[in-house]
Amino acid sequence: MNPTNISLTLLSSILVAFISTQLIIQEQTCLEYFTNLGSSLSPVFQVVFRLDVYSRHSSGRKKKQPVVSICNSFPQHFPPPDTNTTAFFCVDPNGCCNFTTVQSAVDAVGVNSPKRSIVWINTGIYFEKVLVPKTKPNVTFQGQGFETTAIMWNDTANSANGTFYSGSVQVYATNFIAKNISFMNVAPMPGPGAVGAQAVAMRISGDEAAFWGCGFFGAQDTLHDDRGRHYFKDCFIQGNIDFIFGNARSFYENCELVSIATPVPPGAKNINGAVTAHGRASNDDNTGFSFVNCTVGGTGRIWLGRAWRPFSRVVFAFTSMTDIIAPEGWNDFNDPTRDQTIFYGEHNCSGVGANVTLRAPYVQKLNETQASPFLNVSFIDADQWLQPY
Numbered sequence: 099m100n101p102t103n104i105s106l107t108l109l110s111s112i113l114v115a116f117i118s119t120q121l122i123i124q125e126q127t128c129l130e131y132f133t134n135l136g137s138s139l140s141p142v143f144q145v146v147f148r149l150d151v152y153s154r155h156s157s158g159r160k161k162k163q164p165v166v167s168i169c170n171s172f173p174q175h176f177p178p179p180d181t182n183t184t185a186f187f188c189v190d191p192n193g194c195c196n197f198t199t200v201q202s203a204v205d206a207v208g209v210n211s212p213k214r215s216i217v218w219i220n221t222g223i224y225f226e227k228v229l230v231p232k233t234k235p236n237v238t239f240q241g242q243g244f245e246t247t248a249i250m251w252n253d254t255a256n257s258a259n260g261t262f263y264s265g266s267v268q269v270y271a272t273n274f275i276a277k278n279i280s281f282m283n284v285a286p287m288p289g290p291g292a293v294g295a296q297a298v299a300m301r302i303s304g305d306e307a308a309f310w311g312c313g314f315f316g317a318q319d320t321l322h323d324d325r326g327r328h329y330f331k332d333c334f335i336q337g338n339i340d341f342i343f344g345n346a347r348s349f350y351e352n353c354e355l356v357s358i359a360t361p362v363p364p365g366a367k368n369i370n371g372a373v374t375a376h377g378r379a380s381n382d383d384n385t386g387f388s389f390v391n392c393t394v395g396g397t398g399r400i401w402l403g404r405a406w407r408p409f410s411r412v413v414f415a416f417t418s419m420t421d422i423i424a425p426e427g428w429n430d431f432n433d434p435t436r437d438q439t440i441f442y443g444e445h446n447c448s449g450v451g452a453n454v455t456l457r458a459p460y461v462q463k464l465n466e467t468q469a470s471p472f473l474n475v476s477f478i479d480a481d482q483w484l485q486p487y
């Protein structure tokens with residue numbers, strides 16, 4: 099991928115996000131990041147993602163230094179042998195194990211294998227579009243940290259024949275797990291009024307999926323939380339417009355939600371983003387997004403959610419919110435008939451943005467009894483499927 103086609107705005111916001119979350123990589127200072135940002139893009143990626151580890155080893159300028167194999171730091175005796183219940187698929191961008199791309203490892207997973215297939219993904223950025231088909235349940239993507247391992251592509255609704263197919267990673271299989279890895283869509287950030295610029299980083303359409311310590315980076319429509327029951331713990335989710343959308347039933351625990359909407363001047367009343375756009379279409383859909391113990395911050399002036407479909411259902415509980423949240427909090431998609439059917443609730447949130455005094459009339463200030471179905475993993479029937487970390 100040619101770095102000049104990567105959105106500079108998006109990239110710098112990724113950097114800012116990383117710096118603000120204290121995920122600063124050793125041996126580098128903030129100043130050096132920004133210096134690098136000004137000169138050329140790819141070194142920034144190398145710094146952020148520690149890809150320079152390898153180049154430093156191989157480009158020794160002192161001639162007497164012995165040549166160090168690029169695979170020297172690769173874990174010994176890895177991957178472990180398969181067992182009755184697990185199979186390993188090892189991915190390394192430098193060819194230090196069987197696969198150099200994530201998709202080639204997924205392709206090697208057995209069809210309808212009852213085993214858990216662990217796709218172990220070494221540190222690096224993987225410039226590829228990845229699809230886990232319905233026929234490959236029980237796949238785990240195991241990265242080395244969401245700030246060091248990432249799958250990145252740049253499709254948009256325009257380039258992919260629709261938003262739903264723009265995902266850098268698309269998962270249609272059940273029982274998918276991802277740990278400590280980032281999913282990114284680096285298509286240019288849409289300007290005002292742009293059409294077809296939606297760019298999904300991850301589409302999760304399989305039932306019973308869990309994401310632990312993962313990053314989701316994009317702008318409009320970052321995380322397509324499409325359908326099924328999903329669990330997100332300790333995740334970092336970035337975007338501007340509708341950046342968590344879909345009709346899944348999902349529980350978000352301890353996640354950091356970061357808006358990269360354009361900063362607005364103090365006193366301005368315009369809205370330029372929304373965290374969620376939940377797509378519950380009928381009263382019979384047992385779907386909704388619940389956020390517990392999360393944080394909402396970043397830039398812009400945004401809503402917590404807008405009613406993509408008439409029965410949209412979202413709850414925020416024990417979540418801190420900065421002043422980027424507009425006082426009315428939510429939006430009915432400018433369709434007042436939806437006010438009767440949407441379910442937007444808040445419970446015990448904190449921070450300036452959580453002041454409910456001026457909330458839209460349909461917003462429910464849930465008491466403990468009303469909030470209780472949304473406050474733990476029973477919301478997603480976790481006892482039926484969620485494995486401990």
Ligand SMILES: *[C@@H]1O[C@H](CO)[C@@H](O)[C@H](O)[C@H]1NC(C)=O
Nearest residue numbers: 099100103252253254257285
């Ligand atoms: C994605 O990046 C490639 C390579 O840089 C470029 O050719 C392509 O136009 C980009 N796609 C979009 C939708 O921006």
Ligand SMILES: *[C@@H]1O[C@H](CO)[C@@H](O)[C@H](O)[C@H]1NC(C)=O
Nearest residue numbers: 179180181182183184185213
């Ligand atoms: C794995 O399968 C073999 C052969 O079917 C069996 O002998 C062995 O006990 C199994 N091991 C475990 C840990 O289930």
Ligand SMILES: *[C@@H]1O[C@H](CO)[C@@H](O)[C@H](O)[C@H]1NC(C)=O
Nearest residue numbers: 176177186187188195196206
């Ligand atoms: C590489 O793949 C082959 C065939 O799929 C397998 O036999 C071998 O054990 C794998 N090696 C490693 C190191 O994963």
Ligand SMILES: *[C@@H]1O[C@H](CO)[C@@H](O)[C@H](O)[C@H]1NC(C)=O
Nearest residue numbers: 211212213214235236272273
């Ligand atoms: C594999 O997936 C099937 C169907 O989703 C599920 O019943 C089974 O428990 C899974 N096996 C493992 C090892 O996760």
Ligand SMILES: *[C@@H]1O[C@H](CO)[C@@H](O)[C@H](O)[C@H]1NC(C)=O
Nearest residue numbers: 242243244278310311331332
């Ligand atoms: C992996 O993610 C967990 C959170 O789910 C986190 O506690 C842990 O530090 C992460 N490990 C690495 C190596 O990033």
Ligand SMILES: *[C@@H]1O[C@H](CO)[C@@H](O)[C@H](O)[C@H]1NC(C)=O
Nearest residue numbers: 255257258259260261262263
């Ligand atoms: C694009 O999407 C439309 C409707 O979703 C579908 O009918 C058409 O076949 C798709 N085209 C391609 C090239 O995938």
Ligand SMILES: *[C@@H]1O[C@H](CO)[C@@H](O)[C@H](O)[C@H]1NC(C)=O
Nearest residue numbers: 416445446447448465466469
């Ligand atoms: C919720 O917040 C209220 C005050 O804002 C407080 O009195 C109450 O104890 C809190 N409930 C819980 C369960 O923390």
Ligand SMILES: *[C@@H]1O[C@H](CO)[C@@H](O)[C@H](O)[C@H]1NC(C)=O
Nearest residue numbers: 425449450452453454455456
């Ligand atoms: C909440 O907002 C109202 C209306 O703007 C304001 O009067 C009130 O002081 C705010 N409450 C807190 C605790 O900031």
Ligand SMILES: *[C@@H]1O[C@H](CO)[C@@H](O)[C@H](O)[C@H]1NC(C)=O
Nearest residue numbers: 462463464465466467468469
């Ligand atoms: C919560 O609100 C419901 C509906 O207004 C009410 O029936 C119930 O008594 C309240 N429960 C508590 C604990 O306040």
Ligand SMILES: *[C@@H]1O[C@H](CO)[C@@H](O)[C@H](O)[C@H]1NC(C)=O
Nearest residue numbers: 470471473474475476477481
């Ligand atoms: C979740 O909360 C519900 C309602 O308060 C409670 O009945 C249930 O036991 C809780 N489940 C777990 C796993 O804590």
Ligand SMILES: *[C@@H]1O[C@H](CO)[C@@H](O)[C@H](O)[C@H]1NC(C)=O
Nearest residue numbers: 351352390391416473474475
């Ligand atoms: C949220 O945080 C509180 C306080 O730390 C804790 O008691 C509660 O179990 C947490 N809930 C979830 C769902 O993580």
